[in-house]
Amino acid sequence: MILLAAKYANSTEQRFEIIAVSVVICLVIFELIRRRRLMERYAILWLLAGVTVVVLSVGQSLLVKLTHAAGISYAPSAVFAIAFLFVLAMLVQFSMTISRLSDQNTALAQRVALLQERLDSDRDGGRSPSSAAPPLAPPADRG
Numbered sequence: 001m002i003l004l005a006a007k008y009a010n011s012t013e014q015r016f017e018i019i020a021v022s023v024v025i026c027l028v029i030f031e032l033i034r035r036r037r038l039m040e041r042y043a044i045l046w047l048l049a050g051v052t053v054v055v056l057s058v059g060q061s062l063l064v065k066l067t068h069a070a071g072i073s074y075a076p077s078a079v080f081a082i083a084f085l086f087v088l089a090m091l092v093q094f095s096m097t098i099s100r101l102s103d104q105n106t107a108l109a110q111r112v113a114l115l116q117e118r119l120d121s122d123r124d125g126g127r128s129p130s131s132a133a134p135p136l137a138p139p140a141d142r143g
Contacts, residue, residue: 012097015057015058015060018053018057019054019057019058020059022050022051022053022054023050023054025050025053026047026050026051026054029043029046029047029050029117030047041093041095044087045089045090045093048086049083049086052086056079056082062110063075063079066078066082
């Protein structure tokens, strides 16, 4: 998306096309949030990427200033670096989410095991866990 801004930023018509595409992307993100298909915390980086494309498309001088400030001589390389930073930020965010969900999954599995043990213990009238019945199995399909 950002690479398009650098590649076609020379022509006014193409700049308007890039702006239109990035605005459409932002609107799609808003629609996904509205329909609860995408959570707000995940949409922030996508919206930030869309707004960045709009800003870099509208203000070519900003892209040139960023390129010179970073010490890069070729503007598309600067756009690639910005895109890489966005992808890196998204990967870190998703890694944090996966880590949190993994911890929650482990805690949930432990709680279910404890509840299963308590249920088996109550069903057996307080017999020792080693002589308890096997874990509950789903009911057989009587179809």
